Amino acid sequence: MRWWLALALSLVCARAWAHKPSDSYLALGRGEATLAGRWDIALRDLDDVLGVDQNADGELTWGELRRAAPRIESYARESLRASSDHGLCRLSFGSMAVTKHSDGGYASLPVRFDCGVPVRRVRLRYELLFSRDAQHRGVVQLEDEGAPPIVFTKSRREVELDLTTKPRSSLLEPLALGVDHIWHGYDHLLFLLALLLPSVLRREGGRWLPTADFRASLGDVVRLVTAFTLAHSLTLGLAASGWLALSPRLVESAIALSVVLAALNNLFPLVERERWLAAFGLGLLHGFGFAATLLDAGTAGSSFGRTLLGFNLGVELGQLAIVLLLLPAMFGLRRSPRYPRFVLGLGSAVVLLVSSIWLVERAFDVRVIS
Amino acid sequence: MRARRVLAVVGALTALLGLTSLVTSPRPARAQPFVPSSDLQVLEHVPKRLPGAQREPSRDPLVAEQRARYALELYQRNADPRQLGRAEAELGAFWESSQAPVPIVVLRARLRATNHEFEAALGDLNAALAREPDDAQARFERATISTVLGRYDQARADCGRLAPLVSDLFGVGCRAAIRGLTGDARAAAADLAETLGRSPRRPAERGWAESLLGELWLRAGDTPRAEQSLKAALRSTPDDPYTLATLADLLLDAGRDAEVVSLLRRHESVDALLLRASIAEKRLALGKFQAHAVELGERFDAERLRGSEVHRREQARFELSVRGNAQRALELALANFAVQREPWDVRLVLEAALQSRQPRRADRACRFVAESGLEDPWVRRLVQKLAEAAH
Numbered sequence: 001m002r003w004w005l006a007l008a009l010s011l012v013c014a015r016a017w018a019h020k021p022s023d024s025y026l027a028l029g030r031g032e033a034t035l036a037g038r039w040d041i042a043l044r045d046l047d048d049v050l051g052v053d054q055n056a057d058g059e060l061t062w063g064e065l066r067r068a069a070p071r072i073e074s075y076a077r078e079s080l081r082a083s084s085d086h087g088l089c090r091l092s093f094g095s096m097a098v099t100k101h102s103d104g105g106y107a108s109l110p111v112r113f114d115c116g117v118p119v120r121r122v123r124l125r126y127e128l129l130f131s132r133d134a135q136h137r138g139v140v141q142l143e144d145e146g147a148p149p150i151v152f153t154k155s156r157r158e159v160e161l162d163l164t165t166k167p168r169s170s171l172l173e174p175l176a177l178g179v180d181h182i183w184h185g186y187d188h189l190l191f192l193l194a195l196l197l198p199s200v201l202r203r204e205g206g207r208w209l210p211t212a213d214f215r216a217s218l219g220d221v222v223r224l225v226t227a228f229t230l231a232h233s234l235t236l237g238l239a240a241s242g243w244l245a246l247s248p249r250l251v252e253s254a255i256a257l258s259v260v261l262a263a264l265n266n267l268f269p270l271v272e273r274e275r276w277l278a279a280f281g282l283g284l285l286h287g288f289g290f291a292a293t294l295l296d297a298g299t300a301g302s303s304f305g306r307t308l309l310g311f312n313l314g315v316e317l318g319q320l321a322i323v324l325l326l327l328p329a330m331f332g333l334r335r336s337p338r339y340p341r342f343v344l345g346l347g348s349a350v351v352l353l354v355s356s357i358w359l360v361e362r363a364f365d366v367r368v369i370s
Numbered sequence: 371m372r373a374r375r376v377l378a379v380v381g382a383l384t385a386l387l388g389l390t391s392l393v394t395s396p397r398p399a400r401a402q403p404f405v406p407s408s409d410l411q412v413l414e415h416v417p418k419r420l421p422g423a424q425r426e427p428s429r430d431p432l433v434a435e436q437r438a439r440y441a442l443e444l445y446q447r448n449a450d451p452r453q454l455g456r457a458e459a460e461l462g463a464f465w466e467s468s469q470a471p472v473p474i475v476v477l478r479a480r481l482r483a484t485n486h487e488f489e490a491a492l493g494d495l496n497a498a499l500a501r502e503p504d505d506a507q508a509r510f511e512r513a514t515i516s517t518v519l520g521r522y523d524q525a526r527a528d529c530g531r532l533a534p535l536v537s538d539l540f541g542v543g544c545r546a547a548i549r550g551l552t553g554d555a556r557a558a559a560a561d562l563a564e565t566l567g568r569s570p571r572r573p574a575e576r577g578w579a580e581s582l583l584g585e586l587w588l589r590a591g592d593t594p595r596a597e598q599s600l601k602a603a604l605r606s607t608p609d610d611p612y613t614l615a616t617l618a619d620l621l622l623d624a625g626r627d628a629e630v631v632s633l634l635r636r637h638e639s640v641d642a643l644l645l646r647a648s649i650a651e652k653r654l655a656l657g658k659f660q661a662h663a664v665e666l667g668e669r670f671d672a673e674r675l676r677g678s679e680v681h682r683r684e685q686a687r688f689e690l691s692v693r694g695n696a697q698r699a700l701e702l703a704l705a706n707f708a709v710q711r712e713p714w715d716v717r718l719v720l721e722a723a724l725q726s727r728q729p730r731r732a733d734r735a736c737r738f739v740a741e742s743g744l745e746d747p748w749v750r751r752l753v754q755k756l757a758e759a760a761h
Contacts, residue, residue, distance in 0.1 A: 021451040058418040061410055097404055102669045104414050105414035132456070133456055134458035134465070249407050
């Protein structure tokens with residue numbers, strides 16, 4: 001692992017001090033009475049104004065940033081105001097995270113303006129950093145992707161947003177995101193594969209035998225998929241609405257571990273009858289992963305219920321498509337004497353290999369920020 | 371029956387392999403917010419400083435000027451654009467005022483010129499010189515900006531007025547910079563070298579003059595002497611981004627790509643230098659090229675997002691030499707040429723027009739070369755090639 005860490009370290013050094021003019025990035029979604037989203041402010045700027053690097057050693061750590069969170073929030077509160085005809089909109093912050101843009105680390109603040117009653121127009125006033133850096137700009141990206149951003153400058157500090165022209169939140173967009181996430185979020189795909197491969201077999205006296213008929217296989221698949229779906233829907237809902245939060249690194253590592261375990265169980269069966277229970281337990285984890293994708297897509301401002309519903313439906317549809325694709329083929333092959341060794345054995349071995357690499361990568365955090 | 375099964379097994383295995391090959395393709399890098407797992411994780415490197423260093427801009431013109439000047443010096447040393455914004459902020463209320471003291475107006479002009487607001491900068495300098503005709507700094511700034519814009523008569527007149535006000539080195543250097551662009555580079559270089567050797571100089575002065583000397587030798591086509599002068603300049607002012615860029619260009623033109631990589635190794639935070647390093651890395655097929663190209667692309671994207679057009683010259687070169695998109699490079703180079711007229715501004719138009727096979731679109735640049743007498747050997751060669759291509 002040493003060379004990996006060394007590489008990570010050299011990345012840190014090479015990227016330190018990247019030079020770019022100072023910008024903050026506001027990704028906002030428009031609701032009926034709300035503006036909500038994420039505000040990314042460069043750590044260098046925050047340090048410059050608030051002295052976040054308390055021990056002045058030139059290295060800004062997560063601990064220092066966390067301790068400065070109240071000061072950062074009150075500075076942010078002074079610097080960004082939204083008001084409607086009914087007066088100021090109430091600003092609240094979610095718990096701070098960090099992210100990275102082309103020039104280094106940023107604090108990422110979930111922000112939410114609540115104007116109380118549905119309004120047509122909101123005036124947004126931006127004052128961050130101008131007295132310190134006259135070239136600073138605030139780049140606002142509204143939810144409709146593709147539209148050019150609104151840019152706050154020293155001489156343009158106020159804009160008016162129309163809350164009624166927002167693109168209607170559809171079920172289709174999050175649905176597509178959900179399908180896409182299953183098909184391109186390879187860890188979920190591999191997990192499903194590892195779960196499904198043994199479904200056309202049954203275990204008897206330490207040997208794999210083909211299932212008697214299609215109903216038996218289908219029953220097994222339905223149990224597994226239902227358990228997995230129920231579990232991940234539960235945690236997806238909880239995490240996406242902010243009730244539960246886990247460190248993404250922990251979640252990502254645990255998801256990789258779940259794929260490792262599923263593959264291992266195919267090779268050295270331990271759980272046989274209660275595989276649906278395992279699917280449920282691991283599904284709880286995957287829900288957190290889904291939630292991260294959903295939140296990252298920046299849909300926080302638009303109608304949350306529809307987005308969640310659409311995304312979850314998309315995930316299930318994507319999953320169903322895989323089952324429909326794999327099950328008939330597996331069922332047709334199940335009687336072949338090669339199925340246990342080649343399809344199940346080799347397939348699980350490949351899954352095991354890939355997921356182990358993920359596990360190591362994620363647990364040791366090769367994607368280093370800054 | 372057997373054959374069908376074998377076929378099915380092969381099919382299933384191919385599907386599996388397909389899946390795993392998908393896995394190895396990298397996921398798109400997105401700025402996902404995350405919560406670090408340890409309080410000790412270092413998120414960013416920031417300047418070390420004394421507590422309480424931060425304060426509001428001063429209302430005292432002397433203090434404001436001093437602080438702004440300091441920020442500008444930091445910018446010139448390490449090319450960090452945040453320092454430009456700092457300098458502007460330090461000038462605070464004086465930024466908009468037409469009654470500001472002359473030194474502040476001149477400083478404001480310098481900041482505006484650095485942001486490529488050349489006309490506004492000239493406006494400031496005209497006003498300053500109307501009030502203080504003998505302000506050497508203002509004369510020098512106006513000569514420099516006029517040179518960049520290709521207005522050599524104005525530049526010559528200002529250098530003439532400047533000479534009696536400053537040391538011999540600045541007087542000669544001011545004129546030499548124009549002579550170097552208008553067909554008299556060799557003699558100008560000889561004059562400047564002679565003046566430089568006449569008496570001992572401070573390192574900053576030396577560095578400036580040697581760097582200029584290097585450029586003059588380049589214009590004159592004397593690469594060995596140019597290299598010698600630029601390296602001497604780097605001994606006086608080791609990390610000067612401008613000199614490093616000029617030397618890197620010389621090495622790139624000579625095909626000495628490996629030397630470019632080692633020259634710029636410690637300077638990749640400066641966009642203009644990272645750009646040159648990437649060109650060398652691409653030619654050498656080095657592994658870090660990909661990451662650097664992506665990083666540059668991200669920085670230019672971020673700049674477009676904020677609505678800034680300051681670095682079109684670098685962007686044009688990026689499209690031309692890193693991404694190999696001559697069409698896009700030509701558009702950027704032409705937009706840049708409408709604002710700036712230094713040899714590289716001209717050269718990029720010519721190269722992009724040649725590579726995108728649209729020699730006609732370089733007509734204005736070619737006319738400028740003919741009228742100004744610009745004698746850069748690369749520019750000359752490209753003009754020749756374009757003339758051949760047009761026939």
